Amino acid sequence: MDIVIAGSPGTDMGDWCAAFAAAMPQARFHPWREDGPPLGARYAIVWKPPAALFERETGLRAVFNLGAGIDALMGMPQLPPQVEVLRLEDAGMAVQMVEYVLYGLLRAARGFDRYAAQQREALWAPLPAVDRASWPVGVMGIGALGARVAQAVAALGYPVAGWARGARELPGVEVYAGEAQFPGFLARSRVLVNMLPLTPQTLGILNRAHLERLRPGAYLINVARGGHLVEADLLALLDEGHMEGAMLDVFHDEPLPPGHPFWRHPRVIVTPHVAAATLQAEAVAQIADKILAMESGRRPAAAVRDRGY
Numbered sequence: 001m002d003i004v005i006a007g008s009p010g011t012d013m014g015d016w017c018a019a020f021a022a023a024m025p026q027a028r029f030h031p032w033r034e035d036g037p038p039l040g041a042r043y044a045i046v047w048k049p050p051a052a053l054f055e056r057e058t059g060l061r062a063v064f065n066l067g068a069g070i071d072a073l074m075g076m077p078q079l080p081p082q083v084e085v086l087r088l089e090d091a092g093m094a095v096q097m098v099e100y101v102l103y104g105l106l107r108a109a110r111g112f113d114r115y116a117a118q119q120r121e122a123l124w125a126p127l128p129a130v131d132r133a134s135w136p137v138g139v140m141g142i143g144a145l146g147a148r149v150a151q152a153v154a155a156l157g158y159p160v161a162g163w164a165r166g167a168r169e170l171p172g173v174e175v176y177a178g179e180a181q182f183p184g185f186l187a188r189s190r191v192l193v194n195m196l197p198l199t200p201q202t203l204g205i206l207n208r209a210h211l212e213r214l215r216p217g218a219y220l221i222n223v224a225r226g227g228h229l230v231e232a233d234l235l236a237l238l239d240e241g242h243m244e245g246a247m248l249d250v251f252h253d254e255p256l257p258p259g260h261p262f263w264r265h266p267r268v269i270v271t272p273h274v275a276a277a278t279l280q281a282e283a284v285a286q287i288a289d290k291i292l293a294m295e296s297g298r299r300p301a302a303a304v305r306d307r308g309y
Contacts, residue, residue, distance in 0.1 A: 003291075004041040004057060006032035007066075016066075019280055020045070025289045043291055046073065054078040063087060064287045066278055068093060068145060071225060072197040074308055080100035084294075089302045091286055092279030094148040097223060100275040101149050103194055104221040104247035105158070107269075108191065109135045113245070132158045136215070138189030139163070140205075141196035141224065142170055145276070149193060161185055186213035191221065197309030198225035217244045218293060223275040226251040231262070238267055249275040263294035 005013045005020065017029040018058065030039050032053060041057045047066040053079055054060070062084040065073055070087050073079065097287075107113060111127045118125055135158055139150040140164035147170055154160040154172040161174040162186045168175055176185035186192070192214055196202045206222065206229040222229055237243040238260065245267040254273055263270045290300040 001027040002039050002041045003043045005045045006049040020285045051078040053269045091282040093276035097277035099154040108219045137191045139193045146195040180203045190215040193221045220246040223249045
């Protein structure tokens, strides 16, 4: 059984090949080479792969994405329609997402930015104790990662709601579902956490019309995709005072260009797409299990080709 591993151009995937080879000695793992011959691979393990992979390896049964978001992969016209696509379900990312979102929430709600400014001025001025009821949190997208985040926030005593495409139950979290309930979800939220998949339906969903519905003094945490956010709308709402701040991990253009206004905006925190990194050991174990499941005739969890995310 031959399996090809491909990353974005210029990425050395040798360490991934070695890790998979150790976990599955019954298979042969090959790093993608632009000038290499066809391998007759049955499976591909990828992260932002070159289009030539799918033109050369025409016998692929399934593609495993080394991340939770599959928007870049699904947007490739060279991806054959009959090839199954599977994403990572967690692989150590959920706890990282929880840490990131809690940091952003607490930094805003507890006023830690203001304390940092006070320290620079040698100013001792305690702020009032936080009223958690005045900081309701809304989590857009309550899949495997979003649900963990929403419940972690709820455990700290903040009012939490989640918004999903369809109705579901999530202990400790008020759930809004569908387009009809989206305005109400936004109107009750002050801190908006975006964890949606990027699809044609969610492209640009963080726009002025929607962000204006948030409670006054709103705060945005975007850990999903840069394509969700209309950046000019956020900057305008920050400058107009309707929004208090934003913590952004993802952007339209990555790396974020040096001259982008987010870098120097006093109420925007920029991080370089690090909210949740794929952990190699967990990812290797999960993908190996899914390959073995497919080899035994079972369709594993996280097969997403039919729904697109």
